[in-house]
Amino acid sequence: MTPPLAVDIDGTLTDGTGAIDPRVMTPLREWPDPVVVATGKALPYPVALCHFVGIPTRVVAENGGAVYLEDDDALTFVGDREAAQRVVDEYRERGYDLGYGDVDFTNRWRETELAVSLDRPGEPLRELAAAAGMHVFDTGYAYHVTSPGVDKGAALETVCDRLGRSLDEFAMVGDSENDAAAFEVVGESYAVANADETAKRAADHVTEASYADGFLEALEALQSHRP
Known part of the structure; x- marks a missing residue:
């Protein structure tokens, strides 16, 4: 079966110009397990992305500072x-x-x-x-x-507690040093080829393709694990 999925936005779901690649929409919408959008952007951006993709609103924003899950309709903040x-x-x-x-x-x-x-x-x-x-x-x-200690890894731990899932179940795809903490705690992690060196060192895998092409490559690899 496929794992729950956490995914960054910029550099991961986008093309080289910073625009969302439309090819990511359907795979995100059809992913059979929970999808968490985990980004450095402010809260309205991932919330809007979930809305327009057509997936439940499960978001980590501000590099872990804000977490909202539609499942329990709770919004939490950490950081100064x-x-x-x-x-x-x-x-x-x-x-x-x-x-x-x-x-x-x-x-x-x-x-x-x-x-x-x-x-x-x-x-x-x-x-x-x-x-x-x-x-x-x-x-x-x-x-x-x-604030120190605020990162996507800690936020995903909060997400798992609230969803009743394990961090080991999750896969994460990202491209930057702000994804590294999450890469280190999830069960499987992918850095896209355009990722910085910190992200690449922390990831279990580095895709051959960059940006959204790398994200789609990671999804294909994760689907290949299905029995």
């Missing part, structure tokens, strides 16, 4: 957004901005962390975060200032 805000405020005081303009949809709905564009300097952000006891994830799409 106020601490992240203080780091970002100090970053601005040094003369940097977040890189998203006045109408900042990247951060508008974030509850547990804040993100900074990758075209802004990363080292001063990391220095300020470390001094504040915070962590910075480089997802390949943004720098995320978040």
Whole structure:
């Protein structure tokens, strides 16, 4: 049988331009076991994705900071957004901005962390975060200032507790260092070929194909395990 599936969005369900590859929609909708969308994006993005794909809303957002499951209709948050805000405020005081303009949809709905564009300097952000006891994830799409111990692996443990499933049952597909903690705790993990080195080292398998092609390759491999 197929395993429950956790899947990242950016770099995993997308093409090289950042757009969702339409070929992933049907396989996600037809996957026979629970699908959890686990992303660094703010909560509205994975919720909307589940809605438009046509699957139950089971999401991990903000790199593990937010978890919602339609199964029990409970939304939980972990992480210290106020601490992240203080780091970002100090970053601005040094003369940097977040890189998203006045109408900042990247951060508008974030509850547990804040993100900074990758075209802004990363080292001063990391220095300020470390001094504040915070962590910075480089997802390949943004720098995320978040609380230590908040990650997709811990969030998936919460998901499993609430679903009555085991982490060993789950498979995970992703592409970034923010997926590594989940790769290390699930039963089987796949990094797509475009993944960063941290993700590749943590994964059980690395696909030959990149982006959504790699995701579809991982699904094919997981389906081949069926008796």
